[in-house]
Each structure stands twice: as C-alpha cells, then as structure tokens.
Amino acid sequence: MRLRSALPTLTACVLLAATATACGSGGGGTAADSATQELKGQTLTIAAVWSGTEQENFKKVLDAFTAKTGAAVSYTSTGDNLSTVVGSKIEGGDPMDVVMVAQPGVIKQFAGKGWLAPLSSAVTDAAKKDYAGIWSSLGTVNGTQYGLYFKAADKSTVWYSPTAFQNAGVQPPATFDDLLKASRTLSDSGTPAFSVAGQAGWTLTDWFENVYLSQAGPELYDKLTRHEIPWTDPSVLKALTTLGKVFDDKQLVAGGGQGALQTDFPTSVQEVFGAQPKAAMTYEGDFVGGVIASELKKQVGTDAKVFPFPAVDGGKAPVMGAGDAAVVLKGAKHPEAAQKFVEFLSGPEAATVWAKAGGFISPNKAVDPSVYPDDTTRQFAKSVIDAGDAFRFDMSDQAPAAFGGTAGQGEWKDLQDFLADPSDVQGAAARLEADAAKAYKG
Amino acid sequence: MSLRSPRSGRASGGALRRHRGLALLFVLPALLLLGALVVYPIGYSVARSLFDASGHRFVGLDNYGTAFTDHATLTAVRNNAIWVAVAPALVTAVGLVFAVLTEKIRWATAFKLLVFMPMAISFLAAGIIFRTVYDADPHRGALNAAAVAVHDTFNDRSTYPGAHPRPGGGLDRAQGGDITAPTSTRVVLLPLVGVQPGALPATARTAQEPAGGDGVSGTVFLDFVPGGGGHPGRLDAGKKGLPGVTVQLRDGGRTVDTTTTAADGTFRFGAAPTATTSVVMPAANFAAPYRGVDWLGPAFITPAIIGAYIWIWAGFAMVIIAGGLANLPRETIEAARIDGAGEWQIFRRITVPQLAPVLGVVFITMVINVMKIFDLVYIIAPGPVQQDAGVLALRLYLVSFGGGNDQGLGSALSVLLLLLVVPVMLLNVRRFRGSRA
Numbered sequence: 032m033r034l035r036s037a038l039p040t041l042t043a044c045v046l047l048a049a050t051a052t053a054c055g056s057g058g059g060g061t062a063a064d065s066a067t068q069e070l071k072g073q074t075l076t077i078a079a080v081w082s083g084t085e086q087e088n089f090k091k092v093l094d095a096f097t098a099k100t101g102a103a104v105s106y107t108s109t110g111d112n113l114s115t116v117v118g119s120k121i122e123g124g125d126p127m128d129v130v131m132v133a134q135p136g137v138i139k140q141f142a143g144k145g146w147l148a149p150l151s152s153a154v155t156d157a158a159k160k161d162y163a164g165i166w167s168s169l170g171t172v173n174g175t176q177y178g179l180y181f182k183a184a185d186k187s188t189v190w191y192s193p194t195a196f197q198n199a200g201v202q203p204p205a206t207f208d209d210l211l212k213a214s215r216t217l218s219d220s221g222t223p224a225f226s227v228a229g230q231a232g233w234t235l236t237d238w239f240e241n242v243y244l245s246q247a248g249p250e251l252y253d254k255l256t257r258h259e260i261p262w263t264d265p266s267v268l269k270a271l272t273t274l275g276k277v278f279d280d281k282q283l284v285a286g287g288g289q290g291a292l293q294t295d296f297p298t299s300v301q302e303v304f305g306a307q308p309k310a311a312m313t314y315e316g317d318f319v320g321g322v323i324a325s326e327l328k329k330q331v332g333t334d335a336k337v338f339p340f341p342a343v344d345g346g347k348a349p350v351m352g353a354g355d356a357a358v359v360l361k362g363a364k365h366p367e368a369a370q371k372f373v374e375f376l377s378g379p380e381a382a383t384v385w386a387k388a389g390g391f392i393s394p395n396k397a398v399d400p401s402v403y404p405d406d407t408t409r410q411f412a413k414s415v416i417d418a419g420d421a422f423r424f425d426m427s428d429q430a431p432a433a434f435g436g437t438a439g440q441g442e443w444k445d446l447q448d449f450l451a452d453p454s455d456v457q458g459a460a461a462r463l464e465a466d467a468a469k470a471y472k473g
Numbered sequence: 474m475s476l477r478s479p480r481s482g483r484a485s486g487g488a489l490r491r492h493r494g495l496a497l498l499f500v501l502p503a504l505l506l507l508g509a510l511v512v513y514p515i516g517y518s519v520a521r522s523l524f525d526a527s528g529h530r531f532v533g534l535d536n537y538g539t540a541f542t543d544h545a546t547l548t549a550v551r552n553n554a555i556w557v558a559v560a561p562a563l564v565t566a567v568g569l570v571f572a573v574l575t576e577k578i579r580w581a582t583a584f585k586l587l588v589f590m591p592m593a594i595s596f597l598a599a600g601i602i603f604r605t606v607y608d609a610d611p612h613r614g615a616l617n618a619a620a621v622a623v624h625d626t627f628n629d630r631s632t633y634p635g636a637h638p639r640p641g642g643g644l645d646r647a648q649g650g651d652i653t654a655p656t657s658t659r660v661v662l663l664p665l666v667g668v669q670p671g672a673l674p675a676t677a678r679t680a681q682e683p684a685g686g687d688g689v690s691g692t693v694f695l696d697f698v699p700g701g702g703g704h705p706g707r708l709d710a711g712k713k714g715l716p717g718v719t720v721q722l723r724d725g726g727r728t729v730d731t732t733t734t735a736a737d738g739t740f741r742f743g744a745a746p747t748a749t750t751s752v753v754m755p756a757a758n759f760a761a762p763y764r765g766v767d768w769l770g771p772a773f774i775t776p777a778i779i780g781a782y783i784w785i786w787a788g789f790a791m792v793i794i795a796g797g798l799a800n801l802p803r804e805t806i807e808a809a810r811i812d813g814a815g816e817w818q819i820f821r822r823i824t825v826p827q828l829a830p831v832l833g834v835v836f837i838t839m840v841i842n843v844m845k846i847f848d849l850v851y852i853i854a855p856g857p858v859q860q861d862a863g864v865l866a867l868r869l870y871l872v873s874f875g876g877g878n879d880q881g882l883g884s885a886l887s888v889l890l891l892l893l894v895v896p897v898m899l900l901n902v903r904r905f906r907g908s909r910a
C-alpha cells in the first residue's frame with residue numbers, strides 16, 4: 032500500500048518538473064506581455080459536482096478568470112462521485128489543478144491522503160480579511176488552510192405560503208414558541224402547519240440541527256459534531272423533546288408522522304406551493320427556491336416567502352448551512368495558475384459574477400449585497416454574513432457517511448423512527464448514540 | 474466429466490500420459506476462467522472477511538460476530554427466511570395453475586404471452602412500477618386507488634374531515650372521536666376549527682344564534698374568521714355555520730334524538746334537557762378520509778415486494794411447467810378419466826405427481842434466485858422501511874459500499890450467503906445427475 036500511494040506523488044513531481052521547465056523556456060519570449068495576460072497559454076483543469084444551471088453559471092466565473100489572466104480553463108463535472116473521480120485521476124497520475132469540494136470532512140480526508148497543496152498566503156490573507164473565521168477554519172486541517180469556501184448555502188430557512196398566513200392572520204414568527212403558536216392558528220384555519228419530508232432522512236437531520244444549534248449553542252454543536260459528547264446527552268434529549276412538540280402534534284404536520292414518512296422532498300414543497308396546498312410551511316434550505324421556481328413555476332418572493340429558522344428557548348437564531356470550497360491538488364500541473372485561480376475566487380469580483388446570475392450566495396463580506404438578483408437571495412446572504420463565526424456547517428454532512436449520509440440507516444433512520452413515535456425521546460437518543468458510536472469508531 | 478476415455482484403460486502408459494496432457498490442455502482455458510472468475514473471488518472474500526474495514530488489521534471471526542449481533546442483519550436473515558419459505562412455493566403454484574389453465578382455454582398462446590411479458594421488463598423498471606402501484610397516496614398508487622374506491626362505495630365520506638374543537642375551548646373530544654358538549658343547557662354553542670374556508674359547502678350561511686325556546690337548540694359553527702380576529706368560542710360576525718353535521722342528544726349512553734344542522738349551523742331537539750343529557754357530534758362527521766392500506770409501511774413491505782416478484786416470475790414458471798405438461802403421457806390421464814375420476818382428482822393424483830420433477834426444478838431455481846434477491850427490495854422499499862425490508866444481499870451491498878464502507882463485514886455477509894446457497898446448489902447438481910442417469 033505504501034508503495035502505491037507514493038507512486039502518484041512521484042509521478043506528479045516528475046510532471047511538475049517537466050511543466051516548470053516548459054513554462055520557463057516558453058515564458059522568455061512573452062515576458063513583455065501585459066500583466067493581465069500573465070497566465071496565457073496555460074490550461075487549468077477544474078472539477079466540481081456542478082452540472083446544469085450551476086455549471087453554466089460557474090463557467091461564467093471561469094470566463095471572467097480567462098478574461099482577466101489569459102489562462103484557458105477546462106471544466107469537468109464529476110457527478111456525485113467526486114471523491115472517486117478525483118482519487119482515480121490522482122492514482123492515474125493526471126490530477127486536476129483545482130477541485131471544488133463541499134464537505135469539510137472530504138477536505139480533511141484529501142489532506143490526510145496527502146492530495147492537497149496548502150493555499151498560498153495571498154489566498155489565506157484574503158480569507159482572513161473578508162471572511163468570517165469559521166470559513167477559514169472549515170478549510171483548515173491541522174493548522175494548514177487547504178480549502179477556500181467560495182459558495183455558501185443557508186439551511187436555516189422556513190418557506191411559507193403567504194396566502195395561508197394571510198388566511199390565518201399570522202405573521203412570520205421570531206421564536207420557536209411563536210412558531211408553535213402560529214402553527215396552531217394555521218391548523219385552526221384548516222391548513223396543517225408543516226409538510227415534513229420524512230421519507231428523505233436528510234431533511235430530518237437538518238430540522239434537528241437547527242433546533243440543536245439554537246438551543247444548545249455552537250460549542251455543544253461542535254462537540255456533538257465530533258462526537259465528543261454522546262447523543263444521550265441532556266442537550267440532545269432537550270432538542271429532541273422540542274422537535275417532538277412539532278412532530279408529535281397531528282394538527283401541525285400534514286398527514287401526521289405516518290403521512291410525513293411517506294412524503295419525499297419534492298412532494299413536501301409541492302404540498303405547500305402546489306395547486307392544492309395541504310400545508311402552510313415547509314422547512315428546508317435556500318435550494319427550495321429552485322424547486323419552487325423551476326418545477327412549480329411559482330414566483331419566489333411573492334407566491335413563496337421565507338423567514339429565518341426561529342430562535343429556540345432564548346438562544347440565538349440558528350444559521351446552519353453548507354458550502355463549496357476550492358482546493359488545489361498537490362500534483363497540479365499549473366500550481367501557480369491554480370493558486371491564482373483560488374485567489375480570484377476569494378475576491379468579491381468572482382463572487383459577483385455568479386451572484387448576478389442567481390442561485391448563489393457568497394460567504395465573502397466584501398460582496399456588495401446589491402448584486403444579488405432578488406430580495407430573497409439577499410436575505411440569505413445577509414443572514415450568512417451576519418451570523419459571522421456563529422455560522423455552522425451541516426452536522427450530518429460532517430459525520431461519517433454511515434451515520435449522517437446514508438438512506439435507511441444511522442441518523443436518517445433513527446430520526447425517521449423518532450418521527451413515527453416522537454414520544455420516545457429516550458429510545459431515539461439511545462439508538463442515535465448506538466449508531467453514532469459504531470460509525471465514528473470505524 | 475471424467476477425463477478418462479473408455480479405451481484409456483487398455484492404452485499404453487505413454488499414450489495415457491499424452492491423452493491426459495491433451496485433455497488438460499483442452500480443459501485449461503475453462504479452468505483458468507473458472508479459477509479467475511469464481512474460485513479466486515470466493516477465496517478472496519473468505520480472506521477479506523477476516524480483516525477489518527480498512528483491510529489492514531486481522532480481526533479473526535469478529536466480523537461474523539458483528540453480523541450475528543447486528544439488528545439490521547438479523548432482520549435481513551429473518552426476511553430471507555420468509556422469502557425462501559413463501560416466494561418459490563407461490564411462484565411454482567401460480568405457474569402450475571396458469572400452465573394447467575392455459576391448456577384448456579382457446580387463446581392459450583396469447584394468454585401465455587401476456588403472463589410471460591413481465592420477464593421482458595428489467596427488474597429495475599418492474600421495481601419502479603410497483604413502487605408506484607403500492608404508493609400510499611390514492612391519487613398515485615393504483616392499489617390504494619382501488620381500495621379507496623371500494624371503501625367509499627360502501628361508506629359515506631365525512632363532511633368535515635379533520636374538524637376539531639379548539640384545545641381548551643370547553644368541548645370534550647372522546648377517545649373514539651365523538652365531540653361532546655359537557656353540560657346540558659337549553660342552548661349550546663359548538664365551535665369547531667380546522668376546516669379550510671374553501672372546503673365549506675356552498676350552502677353554508679353565516680352562523681345564527683340558537684333559536685332558544687323549548688327543548689335543546691344550538692349552533693355548530695366554524696370558529697375562525699378568515700384573516701384572523703374575532704373571539705374564540707363566540708358567534709362573531711363573519712363566522713359561518715356548518716351545515717349537514719349530525720348531532721345527537723344523548724342521555725347517559727342512550728341516544729334520545731338525532732338531527733342534522735341547517736345551512737346556518739343551527740339545530741334543535743324537541744326533548745327537554747335533564748341533568749344527565751349531553752349534546753354529541755359523532756366522530757363520523759369528522760373522520761379523516763379513508764387512505765387505503767399502507768403497503769410500503771413496515772408491516773406489509775415484504776409481502777408487497779414478494780407480490781411484485783411473483784408478478785415477474787410466474788410467467789417463467791408457467792412456461793417451464795407447460796413444457797413439462799406437454800410431454801406428459803396422455804394414457805394415464807385418459808385411463809383415469811375412463812375410470813370416472815373428476816378433473817380435480819386427475820389434477821391432484823395424476824398431473825401433479827407426474828410433473829413433480831419439473832416442479833422441483835422450478836422450485837429449486839426459484840429458491841436460489843430468491844436467496845440473492847436484491848434489486849426489487851432496493852428499489853421498492855422507501856428509505857424509512859429499507860431496514861424492515863432488508864435481505865442479506867442488500868445488507869451486504871449497503872454495508873460494503875452504501876455508506877459504511879466496511880468491506881470486511883460485507884465479505885463476511887457474502888460468505889454467509891454463500892453457505893446458505895451451497896446446500897441448495899448441491900441438491901440441484903444431484904438432481905441434474907439423477908435426471909441424466
């Protein structure tokens with residue numbers, strides 16, 4: 032095994048040396064070119080999971096980079112198996128230059144395998160200046176920053192139907208107690224408060240994480256993320272009990288727990304914003320807007336509105352989410368250009384390009400809020416920026432996949448069982464702890 | 474398979490050796506292929522099952538210990554047992570019935586083609602079809618659409634599904650769902666919530682105060698003003714009456730009188746109230762609409778998937794059995810008929826015993842097939858019940874590649890599965906030998 036993992040590095044070094052000489056000899060004649068075309072003649076390879084609209088918008092960012100530096104950029108969409116694709120490219124001795132990685136756990140895994148090059152000081156300095164510290168620390172492994180978060184996602188957003196709210200005469204609530212009160216009024220008006228997508232386990236983990244982050248605070252959230260406290264901790268029991276106040280009330284969840292377990296994510300959005308509304312609210316991240324606009328052909332901001340996930344028990348309102356970070360691979364053929372590209376991504380200029388196209392929020396404080404195309408997106412960006420260091424990355428995304436990321440087992444399954452019987456808080460916590468212990472050990 | 478040719482006994486030593494060498498040469502490609510594709514993977518799996526998830530640490534039989542203490546794996550073993558006990562027998566039985574029936578009908582070929590058709594569909598597609606068929610929502614799931622249609626033919630739908638009294642509003646809701654006004658005065662107000670304004674019947678009028686006078690009178694009304702406002706429990710402006718609600722006057726457990734509310738929600742009983750009478754709105758007024766059976770719930774999921782499996786494989790069984798049926802000697806049947814045997818007797822005492830070898834082949838093929846069942850379970854069972862529906866092959870995939878990435882435990886499961894299949898394989902091989910002899 033040791034020999035096999037050493038080989039790609041060796042190959043990469045040889046390649047690197049070859050490129051360096053090539054650059055050196057080729058660069059002599061063009062040294063007089065303007066500074067803006069300093070990377071002309073180089074072709075950066077970049078990989079990310081994005082496809083479709085996201086790919087198109089990211090390409091606009093790449094075009095802006097080309098216009099600025101003269102470097103050509105070739106983009107590969109890896110599909111869902113980013114780790115596998117990157118891994119096989121590296122083993123094959125043909126690594127990409129820059130890869131966009133979502134989870135901090137994957138950055139850690141890549142760094143652990145020695146696949147990543149540390150980011151240049153230009154990038155880390157820019158990150159220090161314009162980003163909340165949390166974003167740098169998410170990209171940092173053992174004191175070295177490998178990842179720069181370019182794109183953020185806000186998963187502390189409750190989507191509601193203004194018609195249903197108006198009908199019931201309620202306002203978007205700011206605290207969890209107000210949310211329960213508003214929910215009961217909504218159910219009195221004849222519209223169940225929530226559509227919960229219980230058939231997809233990840234929506235339930237996000238519910239829990241928001242309640243927990245606000246109620247127990249960021250420190251305990253981090254500890255639970257690293258499994259330094261057990262899932263049987265009183266703070267977890269309390270959060271589950273709070274969550275049970277919604278899940279256990281048949282009037283508040285459309286179809287009750289059993290109905291929710293048969294609702295998948297697109298259906299839960301449709302149940303609120305579709306032709307025959309069956310619920311007034313659905314909780315999930317900013318991407319719900321995309322489903323509303325593209326599949327249901329409704330206008331976000333008028334037909335569908337958002338309020339931030341309310342604060343629980345006097346805590347701060349949670350801001351939980353996700354993001355995509357750029358990392359430079361160690362064997363990159365154009366290491367300098369790759370660092371330049373990440374530096375470009377760290378600045379407000381690149382973020383502005385995608386922000387204008389929509390479906391994007393930047394964790395960069397220097398991005399002018401006015402560039403976002405609509406108020407809803409601006410609202411998301413504002414809450415991510417305002418949260419600063421209180422922002423937390425999705426907990427289940429940081430847990431081992433067997434616990435936090437697999438259908439039918441681990442946290443997904445345990446929370447689904449909890450949704451089926453929310454009165455059994457102790458049992459749910461015990462099952463969560465048993466599964467977590469197993470997954471974190473492996 | 475013997476390498477020894479009949480003449481080799483008499484051949485000289487050199488010729489024998491030459492024969493053997495030649496034979497080995499011819500067998501070699503097959504042996505190599507078998508070795509590389511069958512023997513080596515089995516050996517590797519056995520070895521891998523003795524190592525931990527990373528593949529570096531030798532753990533002995535720990536993985537097998539884990540397999541037998543893991544709740545999900547035990548469920549998988551139980552489900553595999555159910556599958557083996559039920560599915561092959563049912564497929565064979567259904568196939569037999571179809572085969573015998575198609576002998577007697579006119580459009581036999583068309584019918585056979587139809588029953589065999591599912592075999593032409595990939596398991597993945599069949600799984601997706603059945604996931605939709607079993608869907609709990611009657612608007613999507615064909616089976617529940619039928620169940621609801623039948624149910625609603627014999628039972629009336631309730632007028633106000635989901636309507637309920639405001640919590641703490643003074644009305645009691647009994648365990649069965651009956652809503653009771655606790656005290657019995659001459660005039661009762663029965664405020665309800667939980668009805669969408671758009672769901673009110675067109676005949677609904679603004680709620681009126683009860684008329685009063687002799688007997689008991691009251692109003693059933695929707696205690697909610699669109700847009701909020703008003704006072705809970707009171708007859709404010711803008712609140713509508715609920716027409717068509719059945720209201721009963723009860724005295725102790727006895728129903729004294731029954732009536733239905735008018736367009737403005739009012740009702741009236743002639744009988745005077747006593748100390749023990751109460752006004753009751755029976756649960757049937759507010760029953761949630763019948764939603765059919767939860768096929769994909771934890772209770773029914775395995776039978777539901779077995780149903781899909783039978784749909785696919787019954788045609789195969791039918792074709793094989795029909796083949797056997799065509800080769801049966803007719804004399805015995807005709808002799809039996811002359812002796813005065815009925816059709817059922819012929820089927821039970823002559824056709825089935827004579828078909829036994831064919832039925833055996835179908836049955837055993839199905840047993841082996843069922844043991845490695847994977848795709849249908851993976852596709853049909855939704856996430857929340859995946860563990861309840863789990864079978865060994867699915868478990869071994871999920872453990873190895875579906876998040877856990879513990880290929881040690883996965884290999885242990887695959888070895889267990891192999892051990893379970895081997896006896897049936899041996900049986901099958903022995904049968905083949907027997908039938909050739």
